Amino acid sequence: MQTLNVELGDRRYPIHIGRGLLAQAALILPHLKRKQVAIVTNTTVAPLYLEKLAQPLRDAGVAVISIVLPDGEAYKNSATLNLIYDALLENRCERSTTLIALGGGVVGDLTGYAAATYLRGVPFVQVPTTLLSQVDSSVGGKTGINHPLGKNMIGAFYQPQLVLADIDTLHTLPERELAAGLAEVIKYGLIRDLPFFEWLEAHIDKLTALDTDAMRYAIYRSCENKAEVVAADERESGERALLNLGHTFGHAIENGMGYGVWLHGEAVAAGTMMAADLSRRMGWLSDAEVARMDAIFRAARLPLEPPGLGADRYLDLMGLDKKVLDGKIRLVLQQGIGRSVVSSDYDVAALRATLESPLHG
Amino acid sequence: MQTLNVELGDRRYPIHIGRGLLAQAALILPHLKRKQVAIVTNTTVAPLYLEKLAQPLRDAGVAVISIVLPDGEAYKNSATLNLIYDALLENRCERSTTLIALGGGVVGDLTGYAAATYLRGVPFVQVPTTLLSQVDSSVGGKTGINHPLGKNMIGAFYQPQLVLADIDTLHTLPERELAAGLAEVIKYGLIRDLPFFEWLEAHIDKLTALDTDAMRYAIYRSCENKAEVVAADERESGERALLNLGHTFGHAIENGMGYGVWLHGEAVAAGTMMAADLSRRMGWLSDAEVARMDAIFRAARLPLEPPGLGADRYLDLMGLDKKVLDGKIRLVLQQGIGRSVVSSDYDVAALRATLESPLHG
Numbered sequence: 104m105q106t107l108n109v110e111l112g113d114r115r116y117p118i119h120i121g122r123g124l125l126a127q128a129a130l131i132l133p134h135l136k137r138k139q140v141a142i143v144t145n146t147t148v149a150p151l152y153l154e155k156l157a158q159p160l161r162d163a164g165v166a167v168i169s170i171v172l173p174d175g176e177a178y179k180n181s182a183t184l185n186l187i188y189d190a191l192l193e194n195r196c197e198r199s200t201t202l203i204a205l206g207g208g209v210v211g212d213l214t215g216y217a218a219a220t221y222l223r224g225v226p227f228v229q230v231p232t233t234l235l236s237q238v239d240s241s242v243g244g245k246t247g248i249n250h251p252l253g254k255n256m257i258g259a260f261y262q263p264q265l266v267l268a269d270i271d272t273l274h275t276l277p278e279r280e281l282a283a284g285l286a287e288v289i290k291y292g293l294i295r296d297l298p299f300f301e302w303l304e305a306h307i308d309k310l311t312a313l314d315t316d317a318m319r320y321a322i323y324r325s326c327e328n329k330a331e332v333v334a335a336d337e338r339e340s341g342e343r344a345l346l347n348l349g350h351t352f353g354h355a356i357e358n359g360m361g362y363g364v365w366l367h368g369e370a371v372a373a374g375t376m377m378a379a380d381l382s383r384r385m386g387w388l389s390d391a392e393v394a395r396m397d398a399i400f401r402a403a404r405l406p407l408e409p410p411g412l413g414a415d416r417y418l419d420l421m422g423l424d425k426k427v428l429d430g431k432i433r434l435v436l437q438q439g440i441g442r443s444v445v446s447s448d449y450d451v452a453a454l455r456a457t458l459e460s461p462l463h464g
Numbered sequence: 465m466q467t468l469n470v471e472l473g474d475r476r477y478p479i480h481i482g483r484g485l486l487a488q489a490a491l492i493l494p495h496l497k498r499k500q501v502a503i504v505t506n507t508t509v510a511p512l513y514l515e516k517l518a519q520p521l522r523d524a525g526v527a528v529i530s531i532v533l534p535d536g537e538a539y540k541n542s543a544t545l546n547l548i549y550d551a552l553l554e555n556r557c558e559r560s561t562t563l564i565a566l567g568g569g570v571v572g573d574l575t576g577y578a579a580a581t582y583l584r585g586v587p588f589v590q591v592p593t594t595l596l597s598q599v600d601s602s603v604g605g606k607t608g609i610n611h612p613l614g615k616n617m618i619g620a621f622y623q624p625q626l627v628l629a630d631i632d633t634l635h636t637l638p639e640r641e642l643a644a645g646l647a648e649v650i651k652y653g654l655i656r657d658l659p660f661f662e663w664l665e666a667h668i669d670k671l672t673a674l675d676t677d678a679m680r681y682a683i684y685r686s687c688e689n690k691a692e693v694v695a696a697d698e699r700e701s702g703e704r705a706l707l708n709l710g711h712t713f714g715h716a717i718e719n720g721m722g723y724g725v726w727l728h729g730e731a732v733a734a735g736t737m738m739a740a741d742l743s744r745r746m747g748w749l750s751d752a753e754v755a756r757m758d759a760i761f762r763a764a765r766l767p768l769e770p771p772g773l774g775a776d777r778y779l780d781l782m783g784l785d786k787k788v789l790d791g792k793i794r795l796v797l798q799q800g801i802g803r804s805v806v807s808s809d810y811d812v813a814a815l816r817a818t819l820e821s822p823l824h825g
Binding site: 181185188189192193195219220221222223224245247250252253255256257258259260422 | 542546549550553554556580581582583584585606608611613614616617618619620621783
């Protein structure tokens with residue numbers, strides 16, 4: 104087991120990474136205010152891991168409530184959130200009850216947001232079971248739900264007490280989901296860590312084969328990168344925006360196609376290549392660098408061809424994004440591999456060209 | 465105009481108290497990140513004050529969106545919250561858009577919660593138009609909504625940029641609402657400020673007659689008391705709980721009778737007398753002190769006779785309250801006027817007697 108501490112002043116919290124962590128109640132017990140937890144999970148994860156997590160807690164004298172939600176991004180909404188509130192109230196959960204999110208990013212975002220807002224805030228623990236949530240959504244305190252008019256429009260910044268990233272859970276992950284998680288891993292190399300990108304180029308096949316040592320290192324280094332960014336900029340006023348590489352384009356793809364058609368990580372990968380294409384058109388990125396990016400995403404088995412929605416539809420979808428500043432869309436672009444920048448200083452004609460025909464300009 | 469600063473580290477904010485503040489755009493302008501605001505108000509307040517607030521802002525070049533909600537505690541729920549989100553999204557409001565709450569506690573709680581959660585947090589300004597919201601809900605950062613199973617069950621701690629308490633708005637306030645606000649004013653004297661309580665005994669008639677100087681002083685001193693408590697204990701782990709004097713009983717009254725039948729301040733007054741009754745039965749408060757409390761609430765024209773729900777129903781209603789600690793109900797009780805304490809060390813038989821027959825034991 105490796106442990107990384109996210110430094111957020113009085114809200115410092117540890118991320119443990121390793122095998123079999125799910126069943127180690129001793130890791131969770133010191134963080135409980137009282138011996139009552141509500142485990143929030145979904146119908147896919149529950150049969151695989153709910154009892155593995157719950158039974159050792161019960162054996163340690165913890166009262167365990169479980170809340171099983173429907174599975175999927177389409178359920179990351181206020182109706183599902185209300186299912187959590189209802190269960191917590193019906194079970195008379197109090198301010199000292201700890202919520203535990205067991206599942207992927209959707210479960211984590213919903214549970215974290217419920218924890219942030221139930222009784223104006225209760226403690227919570229993240230037990231992410233997908234690669235994407237282990238390297239991304241469980242670090243940094245972003246929680247929230249979607250709205251019919253936009254993704255993640257309602258939410259809160261709220262930090263967990265503890266994150267348990269159990270590598271064993273990745274063995275039950277569908278291949279598409281593993282690839283989507285690798286897209287976020289690769290992102291950390293692209294935005295700020297060239298040596299990690301080079302390590303990934305050398306080890307991408309081990310990661311797709313779920314080699315334990317390679318995977319633990321990739322998760323640790325990803326979390327380390329994200330933790331550094333988040334600790335420096337908790338409220339996303341500056342550097343944290345770099346983490347959104349590929350996300351403005353990616354959200355437009357997800358939203359334009361209907362949530363759930365593309366996985367988030369798939370959309371981010373395709374969106375990152377759109378950002379690369381725009382960067383190349385502006386002379387910030389060489390053809391060779393674009394080719395390296397293309398190659399590693401393909402080796403990770405990610406789809407890179409964005410849907411042809413047309414530039415006008417893309418611009419409309421991107422206009423609703425949170426990363427808008429005074430009406431002007433800011434984008435995360437590449438100035439070489441390992442160096443992303445946030446910029447609104449780009450050529451609009453080049454942007455339209457990218458949106459009309461990415462990778463073909 | 466008097467100004468009080470609430471000290472919350474980097475989130476220090478001013479409360480301005482005086483006449484005609486609503487129309488002084490110059491007080492608001494320095495707090496805007498960009499010249500766009502969304503004013504949230506209700507159907508009762510809008511015809512009285514919306515244009516008085518909005519026009520000077522427009523004259524100063526600010527883009528103003530208004531969101532007019534239905535009026536009443538019954539609408540402090542997720543459906544009304546969604547009306548705010550929808551309007552903000554339809555108008556493409558961004559992270560730099562400031563929300564302005566114009567109205568009483570319900571508008572303030574809803575708007576503050578929308579501000580806390582829209583795009584994970586946007587700035588907001590409170591313009592409370594009732595005495596209750598001027599002395600209570602606009603100070604301290606509590607925001608939230610009700611749930612069918614309990615009041616204020618969903619919410620966040622979130623501080624405004626600025627509070628404008630305009631005394632002129634009290635002239636359009638119904639008498640019952642003025643009295644409900646006075647209940648909270650009296651509360652500050654009871655919990656921690658005996659000299660203020662004595663001043664109130666001498667000036668209660670001026671306050672019910674809306675004397676300007678008396679009212680400004682009462683609001684200032686109430687906010688000062690609350691600000692001191694909140695600054696010392698922002699997250700309600702200790703002293704802040706004293707502000708809930710009368711609230712555990714009061715919430716039970718409001719919930720038991722159905723929200724909206726009793727005004728919040730009315731329920732708090734009756735609940736405070738129930739707490740006084742229990743304190744008297746335990747020998748913590750003299751008959752003479754109970755009589756002084758009874759007299760000032762009556763002079764403020766508040767109803768003091770709680771509904772006869774029966775002890776079992778009361779206990780059930782109180783069990784859902786947030787101030788529960790490990791299954792034991794903690795209550796705010798009186799050890800003399802000007803000295804409240806949080807205690808779970810009370811006689812349960814005495815509590816049942818109070819619930820069965822307050823003021824008659």
